[in-house]
Amino acid sequence: MSVKSSSVLHNRSFLRLWIARIFSASAFQILSVTIGWQMYDLTGSAFKLGLVGLAQFLPMLLLTLPAGQTADRYDRRTIVFLCQLMESAVVVLLVIGSMQGWLDPIHLLIAAAILGACRTFEGPASAALVPDIVEREQLPKAAAWSASAMQTAMIVGPSLGGVLVIWGISFAYMTTLVALLVSALLIFFVKTVHFVKKLETISMDTFFSGLRFVFARKIILGTISLDLFAVLLGGATALLPIFAEDILKTGSLGLGLLRSAPAVGAIVVSLILTRYSVEKAIGKTLFASLVIFALATILFGVSRNLWLSLFALFLTGASDVVSVVIRSTLVQVNTPQEMQGRVNAVNSLFIGTSNQLGEFESGTMAGLVGAVPATVIGGVGTLAVAIIWMYGLFPILRTQKTYSVKDGKE
Incomplete structure (x- = not known):
């Protein structure tokens, strides 16, 4: 690891985008926790808790590839801005329904599905904005900053959600x-400085071009598929309400602590990575x-002690x-600017699958x-x-020493 300049944050548009993504991603994670908590409170069912993740995942499965084309065809900043306004409208209805007491499980699932659809279009456009506003040589550092911020938001958001439901x-x-309105305001003032060639038309050929690009490059395919299967199986966050209520018996306060533990781990390591970037032995790390x-x-999973559970979650974060x-930077560095929207869409599909479908898998497995x-x-x-990915299917990941690959096909 080596010390790196943080000059990329001197770019005001990137800084606005970076902060906006933290607010937006945190808001989405808080919403997922809050909807899940409300669903479990209304039904007491682990299976229906898992349905919240499924409701968010299905729109992502259906709309991700069109979202990638949209990000490469139209103004990416406008797409992000409009998606966040639509998400805000859904939240307004959730607030009104909760205060008036007419929300039921069906309403919660519909809200989760709409929010999932909005995030499906927002994600690739937001990620693809980075090459539009920073210099090419700054892209690895910008990707590291973005990945650190997004991952921290994905963990801080749920932890904050666990605390907020107390009130x-x-x-x-x-x-x-x-948070969504603040993010939309920041996005409104983002300015792009690089011309990126846009898709002239949307066709079946361009519809699958992102997938073809990913599957033709082992380093990218291995990276994003590893995220899909590893996090799909290993995510325990969807079950935290059950651990807090039934196993550790700490209630909503315990849920907030359990959510906060991985957030602390994520924040500590994120701060380290923004100053000391991983540049050597990428695969082994x-x-x-x-x-x-x-x-x-x-x-x-085996802990029955709150403090041991908090330590374990700290390590996961x-x-x-x-x-x-590492995974995000590998994908960004090895993707051409004009393909960023479609490749980020495929990446979003894999990440979304591992997160939202992982919640459904965890809830279903817990129910069984x-x-x-x-x-x-x-x-x-x-x-x-x-182990299978590193030593069997994609050994290039284990032996990778730097982020750049000649053409990504090795």
Whole structure:
């Protein structure tokens, strides 16, 4: 690791985008936690809790490839801005419904689906904005900053959501509304400085071009598929309400602490990575972070002590940030600017699958065998996937020393 300049943050447009993505991603994660908590409170069902993740995932599965084309065809800043306004409108309805008491499980699932659809279009456009506003030589550092900020937001958001529900569901929803409006305002003032060739037409050929690009380059395919299968199996965050209520018996306050533990780990490591970027032994570092993540997940599953559980979750957050920064930078550096929207869309599909579908898998597994066995099995599965990817399917990941690959096909 070596010390790097943070001059990329001197770019005002990048700084605005960076802050906006933190607000937007945090808001979405708070919404996921709050909707999940409200669903479990209304139904007491682990299966229906998992349906929240499925409702967010299905629009992503159907709309991701069109979203990538849209990001490469139209103004990316406008797409992000409009998506955040639509998300704000959904939150307004959630606030009104919670305060008036007419929200039921169906309403929550519909809201989750609409929010998932908006995020599907917002994600690729937001990620593809980075090459539009920073110099090419700054892209690795910008990707590291973006990945660190996004991952921290993805963990801080749920932890904050767990704390906010203590003051009430409506209060948690109103907090996300403020965050979304702040993000939209910042995006409005982002200025692009580089011309990126846009798609002239949208066709079936361009529809699948992102997928063809990814599958033709082993370094990118291995990177994003590793995220899909490892996090799909290893994510225990969807089960935290069950651990807080039924296993550790700490209630909503305990849920906030459990959510905060990985956030602390993520923030600590993110701050380190923004100053000391990983530049050597990329593959070995990626593998080590995934092993730590898997073992920490298993430790959390078997723990019956709150402090040990918090320590395990701290490790999951810390190790996950390292993994995400490396994977995100590999994809950004090895993708041409004009393909950023479509490739980021494919990447978003894999990430969304691992997160939202992972919540459904965790909820379903917990409903079948219990929360503890489901978490332990997930951790073991993550460890197995990491080993298979590194030593079997994609050895290029294990041997990768730097971010740049000649053409990404090796």
